[in-house]
Each structure stands twice: as structure tokens, then as C-alpha cells.
Amino acid sequence: MAHKTLDEYIDGWAPGAITDVDPLRPEAAALLRDILDAGDDSSSDGTLPPLWHWAYFTTWPAQRALGEDGHPTEGHFLPPLPNRRRMWAGGHVTLHGRLRLNTETTRTGTLTDVQVKHGRSGDMILASVRYDYVQAGTTLISELQNHVYRIGDDDAARPAWGPRPVDYPDSDLPWQFRLTTDQIRLFRLSAVTGNSHRIHYDRPYAEDVEHYPGLVVHGPLLALQMAGLARRHDPALELAEIDYRVLSPVFVGEPVLVTGRPSADTSGAELQVLSQPDTVHAKGTATYRRTMTNH
Incomplete structure (x- = not known):
């Protein structure tokens, strides 16, 4: 019997919108602050910094509901593929305001697009899903998350990843932050965000089953570091939007440089995560608005 095409698997798949509620307890923000080494650049004013909402609305399925890769075998926005493999590809976040901690928050998710790509x-x-985060009747965050899904093939040839970076790259960009991850940071981030995908903490699985050269650094961690770099530029500026894409995986222990610079008209920032010799792992753009208390 011939295998189905990807188009056939998703034919008729159209999950409806779904709404969840989270009280945004401060404990998750405190844990994320420590994982990011954010220090005082965090939620001390009772609000969540940009992108920190990813530590909330987490799910914890029963063990029997998980597949070999650690992901749930079924999920509202998970396409019905056999041996499904998932990657976080990027997204766009519009920040209308700050989410307040200890406040009941409603998140509504809607599938906005699903299509087959040939690369x-x-x-x-x-697959693209829009999430709207609402407190007291006001939408404070509108987010589009893009995920890539494939059918896993255990017999597929191992990709040629090439030599891995051992030193930080050089850059003349004005904003720079050096980042090297270890297994502990990846494990803790997986725990806080409810991400049980084994590529982030199970090295034999990551190497032997999904054919990576090591543990994979979370795509959201790269986006969080780019957003943090943009936020530290000027305290009088508040992030209003951030658009980001994950282009190439970073693996545990690899030294990367998170870089940025103001846009030409100074209304935003251009951001990248780089490694030697000239690999761009992630890139993003940020847009600012001036806060009302600063003139």
C-alpha cells in the first residue's frame, strides 16, 4: 500500500479555536529569570517581560499520552501525521501592553494557516497558530507561532552537519551577548515550559533517532535572548513587536553570539544569533514605542 502524501494527511484537518485560562502565578517567572540569568532585568514590577509568557499555559499530559519523542501523541493543533517530528520555526509577537502576574489571563488559540512546503x-x-492573551477584557499580546512538522524516518541518512563552532565569532555590531548553554539549562527550561521533547535532554535519542550532532537548544531560548538584548538598549523604550525566525539549530555547548543594532530610523532593532564561521542561527526584528513615563 502506497504511503499517503502530506496533503492527504491534513486533508480535512481543521481544528477549531480553543481557550485556556492561567492565573499567571509568579513562581514560573522567577524560575525563568534564573534560567536566563536575567537578574533585576525581570518581573520585579509585577509584569512579565516580553516573551516570558511562554513559561505559562503549559500542559502536562499523562505519561501514557506521550509518544517516543516525548511530545503528546495527540494535540489540538498537532497535525495527524505518523511518527510526527516537530520544530519551532519562528513567529511574530505584538505587545499591546504588559501581562500582570497574579491575574487571571485568557488565551485563545486559532489555527490560521496550514500548508505543505517542499524544501x-x-x-x-x-502550521501557524494565533494566540491572543486577554486580561480584564483587554488583549495585551497577540502572537503568531509557526511550527514545522515532518514524518520521521528512522532509516534516513544522518545529515552532514559539518564542523561545529568552538569559539565565539567576531562581530562589530554594537550590542553583543555571549551565550553558551549546557545540559542543565536546557533541562530546566524544558521543565518550566512543559516541553518534554527528548531532543533537549536525551542525547542518545537526539543523536541516534533524530540524527542531530547533540542536544538541541530550544528555539524560544534564542528568541528570548534576542528580545532581552533589544530591551536593554534604552529603558525609555518598550518593545511593541518582535518578529523572529529560527534558521539553523544551535547545539548544547556551542558558543554563539547574540547581536543587535538599532534600525536605520532608530524605531526598532535588527537582531541575530551567530556562530563561527558565518552561520546565522536565528534572526529577528524589534519595534519600539516610547513609554509614557519617559520623555
Whole structure:
């Protein structure tokens, strides 16, 4: 019997909107602050810094509901693929205001697009989900998350990843932050965000099953570091939007440089995560608005 095409697997798949509620207890923000080494640049004013909402609305399925990769075998926005492999590809976050901690928050998710893409590495599904975060009747965050899904092939040839970086790259960009991850940071971030995907903490699985050269650094961690770099530029500026893409994986222990610079008109910032010799692992753009208390 011939295998189905990706188009056939998703034919008729159209999950409806779904709404969840979270009280935004401060404990998760405190844990994320420590994981990011954010220090005082955090939630001390009772609000969540940009992108820190990813530590909330987490799910914890029963063990029997998890697949071999650690992800749930079924999920509202998970396309119905056999041996499904998932990657966080990027997204766009519009920040209308700050989410307040200890406040009941409603998140509504809506599938906005699903399509089959044909790339050099094979066919994949790109699924986009919009999330709106509401407190006291006001939408404070509107977010689009993009995920890539493939059908895993245990017999597929191991990709040629090439030499891995051992030193930080050089850059003349004005904003720089050096980042090297270890297994402990990845494990703790997986725990706080409810992410049980084994590529982040199970090295034999990551190498032997999904054919990576090591543990994979979370895509959201790269986006959080880019957003943090943009936030530290000027305390009179508040992030209003951030758009980001994960282009190439970073693996545990690899030295990368998070870089940025103001945009040409100074209304935003251009951001990248780089490694030697000239690999761009992630890139993003940020847009600012001046806070009312600063003139």
C-alpha cells in the first residue's frame, strides 16, 4: 500500500479555536529569570517581560499520552501525521501592553494557516497558530507561532552537519551577548515550559533517532535572548513587536553570539544569533514605542 502524501494527511484537518485560562502565578517567572540569568532585568514590577509568557499555559499530559519523542501523541493543533517530528520555526509577537502576574489571563488559540512546503531537506508541513492573551477584557499580546512538522524516518541518512563552532565569532555590531548553554539549562527550561521533547535532554535519542550532532537548544531560548538584548538598549523604550525566525539549530555547548543594532530610523532593532564561521542561527526584528513615563 502506497504511503499517503502530506496533503492527504491534513486533508480535512481543521481544528477549531480553543481557550485556556492561567492565573499567571509568579513562581514560573522567577524560575525563568534564573534560567536566563536575567537578574533585576525581570518581573520585579509585577509584569512579565516580553516573551516570558511562554513559561505559562503549559500542559502536562499523562505519561501514557506521550509518544517516543516525548511530545503528546495527540494535540489540538498537532497535525495527524505518523511518527510526527516537530520544530519551532519562528513567529511574530505584538505587545499591546504588559501581562500582570497574579491575574487571571485568557488565551485563545486559532489555527490560521496550514500548508505543505517542499524544501531541500524534504517535504514538511508549516502550521501557524494565533494566540491572543486577554486580561480584564483587554488583549495585551497577540502572537503568531509557526511550527514545522515532518514524518520521521528512522532509516534516513544522518545529515552532514559539518564542523561545529568552538569559539565565539567576531562581530562589530554594537550590542553583543555571549551565550553558551549546557545540559542543565536546557533541562530546566524544558521543565518550566512543559516541553518534554527528548531532543533537549536525551542525547542518545537526539543523536541516534533524530540524527542531530547533540542536544538541541530550544528555539524560544534564542528568541528570548534576542528580545532581552533589544530591551536593554534604552529603558525609555518598550518593545511593541518582535518578529523572529529560527534558521539553523544551535547545539548544547556551542558558543554563539547574540547581536543587535538599532534600525536605520532608530524605531526598532535588527537582531541575530551567530556562530563561527558565518552561520546565522536565528534572526529577528524589534519595534519600539516610547513609554509614557519617559520623555
